[in-house]
Amino acid sequence: MEVTAPTKLEYYDQMLKLQSKATLVSYFKGGDGRKALILDSTIFHPQGGGQPADTGFITLMDSSFKFWVRDVRSKDGVVFHYGVAEDCSREGEFEQGKGKRVFLHVDEPRRKLNSRLHSAGHLLDLCMRNVGLGHLEPGKGYNFPDGPFVEYGGTVPPNELQNKQSEIQIEVNALISKGGKVYVAVLPYEEAAELCGGSLPDYIPQGSNPRIIKLGDNPGCPCGGTHVSDISEIISMKVSQIRTKKGTTKVFYTVET
Missing domain, CATH: 3.30.980.10 (Threonyl-trna Synthetase; Chain A, domain 2)
Structure with a gap:
């Protein structure tokens, strides 16, 4: 995994925004076995400062296949969206999707x-x-x-x-x-x-x-x-x-x- 830039935090100035678009930077399996997405920007709030992480889902713009976000963490300015694929047989869509646009949907009640x-x-x-x-x-x-x-x-x-x-x-x-x-x-x-x-x-x-x-x-x-x-x-x-x-x-x- 190679990350060259910190994630832009859209919720910093748009806290009421619950849907957005971003570019997929990386999709990988972490050392703890969890799958994770890294994007160039995010409206998902990572756990920290006493506030739990947002949950929700992410989809590729040209696909209905969902990645369910269960946890979000930040390290050295990079936000990691951890979760599970809706259909494991279609994970290749994310694995081969570097540079593609994605939709982000934050769970509103949470x-x-x-x-x-x-x-x-x-x-x-x-x-x-x-x-x-x-x-x-x-x-x-x-x-x-x-x-x-x-x-x-x-x-x-x-x-x-x-x-x-x-x-x-x-x-x-x-x-x-x-x-x-x-x-x-x-x-x-x-x-x-x-x-x-x-x-x-x-x-x-x-x-x-x-x-x-x-x-x-x-x-x-x-x-x-x-x-x-x-x-x-x-x-x-x-x-x-x-x-x-x-x-x-x-x-x-x-x-x-």
């Missing part, structure tokens, strides 16, 4: 649910600050396998947990009810820092062009995931539990399905 869950994690960060827990160091959000939850560095006194959970829930309800457009853009470092309250996390290299997510009028933050277009589309979010132990605090939540 994408919408993952976008709501991921956006809800960002909303939770805002609510944590609003109830006086902004001193906790933001961690990663996880939607799998034990999630969804967001983990923070630092702890909350046990006797405050129940009160804080109630306060966070009130903030969540208020922000969802109010709504607000979700802004996403790839920006120069200085502009991105300004949008995020004046600074960016240390893992964002200076001089880079990070992708920023901003919910309504609230400060933004770097993120590579997919999101709702308006906060109100989260619909309903319940803060189900807060655990604090050994220097970390986990806030678990659910969204209406």
Whole structure:
């Protein structure tokens, strides 16, 4: 397998797009035995940043033969679409299809649910600050396998947990009810820092062009995931539990399905 260029991530600026066209770069069997497609561009979101991978299917433009995408991963900028052929006897159509155009179809219900869950994690960060827990160091959000939850560095006194959970829930309800457009853009470092309250996390290299997510009028933050277009589309979010132990605090939540 020879890959010469990173995969263009179409969902970066077209998160609501669920069908697209691309060019087949490679079809092969990986070291773990799974079959994989590499394309020059994709609307499939790979697993990462707490968000599960998209699923769906890919077809050649001149064929009805489907490759069912079960998992999507990214390595060194290249996106691997792992899955199974609809008919193994016709796999040669993909094996000999380098350079051909393909159709991509993302599973809509799964994408919408993952976008709501991921956006809800960002909303939770805002609510944590609003109830006086902004001193906790933001961690990663996880939607799998034990999630969804967001983990923070630092702890909350046990006797405050129940009160804080109630306060966070009130903030969540208020922000969802109010709504607000979700802004996403790839920006120069200085502009991105300004949008995020004046600074960016240390893992964002200076001089880079990070992708920023901003919910309504609230400060933004770097993120590579997919999101709702308006906060109100989260619909309903319940803060189900807060655990604090050994220097970390986990806030678990659910969204209406």
